[in-house]
Amino acid sequence: MxxxxxxxxxxxxxxxxxxxxxxxxxxxxxxxxxxxxxxxxxxxxxxxxxxxxxxxxxxxxxxxxxxxxxxxxxxxxxxxxxxxxxxxxxxxxxxxxxxxxxxxxxxxxxxxxxxxxxxxxxxxLPMKALCDKACKGLCPQCGQDLNKGECTCRREASDPRLAVLARLLENDEQKEVT
Ligand SMILES: [Zn+2]
Ligand SMILES: [Zn+2]
Structure with missing residues (x-):
């Protein structure tokens, strides 16, 4: 061909x-x-x-x-x-x-x-495939997709910048629901 x-x-x-x-x-x-x-x-x-x-x-x-x-x-x-x-x-x-x-x-x-x-x-092909550079991955404890929202597991030593981002995302999701 x-x-x-x-x-x-x-x-x-x-x-x-x-x-x-x-x-x-x-x-x-x-x-x-x-x-x-x-x-x-x-x-x-x-x-x-x-x-x-x-x-x-x-x-x-x-x-x-x-x-x-x-x-x-x-x-x-x-x-x-x-x-x-x-x-x-x-x-x-x-x-x-x-x-x-x-x-x-x-x-x-x-x-x-x-x-x-x-x-x-x-x-x-990329060495490491990422759906997005900012992909937050899965919670190592419960397996929740953290891009869709935070789970209830407590993660220590988490990056404060990521926490801010996660909160923003959560707010966005709530806006969509209402
Ligand atoms: Zn991903
Ligand atoms: Zn979790």
Whole structure:
């Protein structure tokens, strides 16, 4: 699906050829939790041809569903990232070393960018998923979602700034009810 045919670029050294993909990616596996996409990935690719060597630059825009590490709520995480790589035509042989380390060999004329796009998305994911920078998480004692309001558990050494915030939120909620 994210495949580029380099035949055209090969015949036009010095030219830039653009590609546009809109594709719903399958869920990402093997990263702890299974991460699913909430919208198709929009991938724009620019191929700059230098004859047998190609400079491939891409931008990716999509959104994934993540679980907040503090309150365990699922939330949509919009994501934007980019990649760039150098490719060279040539068969990959076990005994011949690559011409240079930063160039990837392409066998045939088709370049499949699926793995590259997947890898770039994985690298763009946050180390710690948070539904909001100010997420207050769950009460360690009763499990109440503290974003929805304070519980009755007494927490010692709580941050006074957070307490003020919590009170403000409580007032807001009461206003909504009345
Ligand atoms: Zn949260
Ligand atoms: Zn509690």
């Amino acid at each position: 994210l495949r580029i045919n380099l035949a055209e670029a090969k015949e036009k050294p010095g030219e830039v050829i653009q590609y546009h993909f809109t594709t719903l990616m399958p869920p990402l596996e093997g990263v702890g939790e299974r991460i699913s996409f909430t919208e198709p990935a929009v991938v724009d690719v620019r191929v700059t041809s230098m004859g047998t060597v190609f400079w491939v630059e891409g931008t990716i825009k999509t959104a994934v569903m993540l679980t907040c590490s503090r309150c365990l709520k699922q939330f949509v995480y919009p994501l934007q990232t980019a990649f760039s790589d150098k490719y060279r035509f040539g068969a990959v042989r076990a005994n011949t070393p690559q011409p240079d380390a930063d160039t990837t060999l392409v066998a045939g004329e088709n370049l499949d960018l699926t793995d590259k796009v997947k890898e770039s998305i994985l690298l763009a």
